[in-house]
Amino acid sequence: MIRFDGISKRFPDGTLAVDDFTITIPSRTTTVFVGSSGSGKTTLLRMVNRMVDPTSGSIHIDDDDISTLEPVALRRRIGYVMQNSGLLPHRTVVDNVATVPLLTGVSKREARAAALDLMDTVGLDRALADRYPSQLSGGQQQRVGVARGLAIDPNILLMDEPFGAVDPLVRSELQQELVRIQKDLAKTIVFVTHDIDEAFLLGDQVVILKTGGRIAQVGTPAEILANPADEFVDTFIGAERGRRALSIQTVNGKEVVVDGTGRLAGILRSPTPESGRSA
Numbered sequence: 001m002i003r004f005d006g007i008s009k010r011f012p013d014g015t016l017a018v019d020d021f022t023i024t025i026p027s028r029t030t031t032v033f034v035g036s037s038g039s040g041k042t043t044l045l046r047m048v049n050r051m052v053d054p055t056s057g058s059i060h061i062d063d064d065d066i067s068t069l070e071p072v073a074l075r076r077r078i079g080y081v082m083q084n085s086g087l088l089p090h091r092t093v094v095d096n097v098a099t100v101p102l103l104t105g106v107s108k109r110e111a112r113a114a115a116l117d118l119m120d121t122v123g124l125d126r127a128l129a130d131r132y133p134s135q136l137s138g139g140q141q142q143r144v145g146v147a148r149g150l151a152i153d154p155n156i157l158l159m160d161e162p163f164g165a166v167d168p169l170v171r172s173e174l175q176q177e178l179v180r181i182q183k184d185l186a187k188t189i190v191f192v193t194h195d196i197d198e199a200f201l202l203g204d205q206v207v208i209l210k211t212g213g214r215i216a217q218v219g220t221p222a223e224i225l226a227n228p229a230d231e232f233v234d235t236f237i238g239a240e241r242g243r244r245a246l247s248i249q250t251v252n253g254k255e256v257v258v259d260g261t262g263r264l265a266g267i268l269r270s271p272t273p274e275s276g277r278s279a
C-alpha cells in the first residue's frame with residue numbers, strides 16, 4: 001500500500017505543482033493518475049521513489065515513512081518506467097534491462113539470463129538483445145523500458161506515460177500486454193497518462209487530476225463513468241462516455257449492440273452457463 005497524506009510540492013521558482021494531495025493506493029492493483037499536461041502527474045510519481053521530495057505532507061509505503069528511507073536504496077527496490085522510455089543509448093538492449101540488477105550486486109551472467117527472460121515476458125524477440133535502442137522501433141523501445149522497470153522484480157512499478165510515443169495500434173498492443181503481465185505478476189502499479197481511454201482500460205482505481213494535482217474524482221472506471229463527480233469530470237470523460245454508451249438495435253430479427261457513435265460493438269447473446277457472468 002502507498003499512502004499520500006496532505007502532499008504538496010512547491011518548486012524553488014514558486015510553481016505549486018501539487019497542492020494537498022491525499023490518496024491511498026492499494027497493493028497488487030493498478031492505480032492510474034490521469035490529467036492534462038502540467039497537472040502534476042510526473043511530480044506525484046517521482047515523489048514515491050524520492051526523485052522529488054515534497055514540500056509538506058508524508059508518503060508511506062506500508063508502514064514506512066519514505067522520508068526516513070535512503071533515496072538510492074528506495075529507488076533500487078521500485079521499478080520506474082520513464083516518460084519517453086529513458087533508455088541508455090550507448091548500451092545494448094540486454095544491458096539496459098540488466099543495469100539496475102548489476103548495481104545491486106547480481107552477477108553479470110545471472111543478470112543477463114534474467115534480462116533475456118524478461119524480454120520474453122514483455123514480448124521482445126531475444127534476437128534483439130544485442131542491438132542498441134536506436135536500432136529498435138518505438139514500440140520495441142517501450143517494451144525494453146517496461147522490461148527494465150521489472151528487472152529488479154519490484155513490488156511497486158511506477159509507469160510515466162510509458163506508451164506515449166507510439167502509434168495507436170502499437171499502443172493498444174502494449175496496453176493488452178501490460179494487462180496480461182499484470183494478471184500474472186500482480187504488482188502495485190502507479191500508471192500515469194493523459195489518455196482517459198487508457199486510464200479506464202488499465203486502472204482498477206482511476207484518479208482524475210486537475211491542475212495542481214487536485215483530485216477531481218477517484219473511483220473504479222465503472223463508478224466514474226456511471227457517476228461523474230462534476231462538470232470537469234463529465235467533460236474530461238465526455239467523448240469516452242459517449243462511445244461507451246451502448247444501445248441495442250434489431251437487424252433482421254437479431255439484436256446487435258452499437259456504441260454511442262453508431263458503430264457496431266457486438267452481437268447480443270443470452271449468457272450460457274459456461275460464460276458465467278455477463279460481459
Ligand SMILES: Nc1ncnc2c1ncn2[C@@H]1O[C@H](COP(=O)(O)OP(=O)(O)OP(=O)(O)O)[C@@H](O)[C@H]1O
Pocket residue numbers: 011012013015016017035036037038039040041042043044194
Ligand atoms: N523542476 C521544476 N521546477 C519548476 N516547475 C516544475 C518543475 N517540474 C515540474 N514543474 C511544474 O510543475 C507542474 C507539474 O508538472 P508535471 O511534470 O508534474 O506535470 P505532468 O502532469 O506530468 O505533465 P505532462 O503530462 O506534460 O508530463 C507544471 O506546471 C510544471 O511546469
Ligand SMILES: [Mg+2]
Pocket residue numbers: 041042043083160
Ligand atoms: Mg509528466
